[in-house]
Amino acid sequence: MNEQSADMIYYLLILLLPLSALMARRLPIKDVFKMALAWVAIFGVLFLLVVLWQQATGTGAAIGSLFG
DSSP: OOHHHHHHHHHHHHHHHHHHHHHHHTOOHHHHHHHHHHHHHHHHHHHHHHHHHHHHHTOOHHHHGGGO
16 A cells, blocks of 8 residues: 555545534534535635735745636
């Protein structure tokens, strides 16, 4: 087993913990989906703000070049 396979197994196991906690609470799938979309939106906006800030200050050119 190479290092990349071990990392993938590790990340899947880490992801399993919060998913099992959500399943144990037995929330309706509609509510879980709305919460997941909210978290994706929050992290997406934060990522965009960081990229824009890095472009404005001239740092992080590798990330900034992804968007133009």
